[in-house]
Amino acid sequence: MSPGPALPADSEPDGTTVLGASDVARALTRIAHEIVERARGTDDLVLLGIPTRGVTLARRLAERLAQIDPAFDVDACVGELDVTMYRDDLRRQPTRAVGVTRLPAAGIENKTVVLVDDVLFSGRTIRAALDALGDLGRPRAVRLACLVDRGHREVPIRPDFVGKNLPTAQSERVRVRLAEVDDVADAVVIAGRDDAAGERGAR
């Protein structure tokens, strides 16, 4: 949710593609297996995506879980968690639209909740998500899955399942493109690399 410094959308259409569609697919398959391994099955698993792309990723992960364990019901175990009203940076930004929070019908009480986000950066989105979860119920455990961990954490939060660790500079901008949301092939793109190199040189 925090891909980098606030820039107008699509101000930098190009950038370096670091993961292609097949890399993203392989990473998600591996994460799905890791989730099953860690939870010793798929009982009481709930996947909650953080809008926008986390929701898509959660659904894709759930489909893979269903392939691994046919007893896993995708629709009954996937939800979305909007964290807008729990953010700590609301007053530093223009007003954000509030998104949808939709939990599985069975709720999250005593479940193992896996939060799913596209890019893990400062960790503040996940902190907000943990606060939001606390108001919704008391899961037995909360885990964190992200497609890309780009570092630069500002709070003590670490992911349990990572698609790809990407060392980045603070000024770089990491974006995840997903077919369902962006109408382009899946990709992870880093933009602003040259600026970052210049900045590093200056230091």
Place this chain on the structure above:
Amino acid sequence: MKHLLSTADLSKQEAVGLLDTAAQMAATQSREIKKLPTLRGRTVVNLFFEDSTRTRISFETAAKRLSADVINFSAKGSSVSKGESLKDTALTLHAMGADAVVVRHWASGAPYQLAHAGWLDAAVLNAGDGTHMHPTQALLDAYTIRRHLAVRGSGLPGGAADGVGADLAGLRVAIVGDVLHSRVARANVALLRTLGAEVTLVAPPTLVPVGVETWPCRTSYDLDATLDDWRPDAVMMLRVQRERMSGGAGAFFPSPLEYSRYYGLDARRLARLADHAIVMHPGPMNRGLEISAEAADSDKAVIVEQVANGIAVRMAALYLLMAGDSSAEGNDL
């Protein structure tokens, strides 16, 4: 959007956005823990120069559900009764560090003055000024109409199926009763028009304001003909504001009985409404005058739901006006 003063200032996009935000707020209100931390540490002042029960309580509840601190200030029992001016009251609130001021005033335009005179830098929300505007009431009416009648929204996947993303295009709303004194009617005409609905005002000639022909709506003096020929989807009954009728202008209709015969919503008229039609009233109701007990308690009446929706709409308004304020002191991380 810095202030919420009049529904005439809202664009269609802003209005739909406000209703969509209200839908998300309403979703949080069915949880066990209804409180959100969103406006923690911010202060909302309820500044009421005129009596109010539901609007003040609704705003207070909305602000508290968003974790804001609420200070209630009513003209009775304050320095206003000693003759303090609106300006001095505003300067006092400024000195106390109010982040938003919810104001109800008997003078039309008082919230505008408060917002634009430079006395305060807080967001100003109009909670009803004289016979001018009552924007949050109109928004909660529109929200209620949309929930019941709008085409199921295609804007968002799943979640809130309460018509999220939809406007009110093609719907017909009859607003019946004391239009002359009603800020609710004025606010609704502007907002419903912006959202694409058609509006007909039904009132005795004495309770239709001068200049109504310039409003974006039809007018009628005949409630029965409007119900039968125009087939409204929603009927909004207005309260007969007898407290505003006692002035030099004298009586506006010969007797309460005659008013209720010609313009009251009774069982007979209720039976003639379309099956899907809803009956609304901004409250407080004069049962037996503009609305009969049968109509007020019928399945078509959504009057109690309007009150519940008011909290969600006011939470949305407070959120949109207060949360994204980057001009505030800022470095609280």
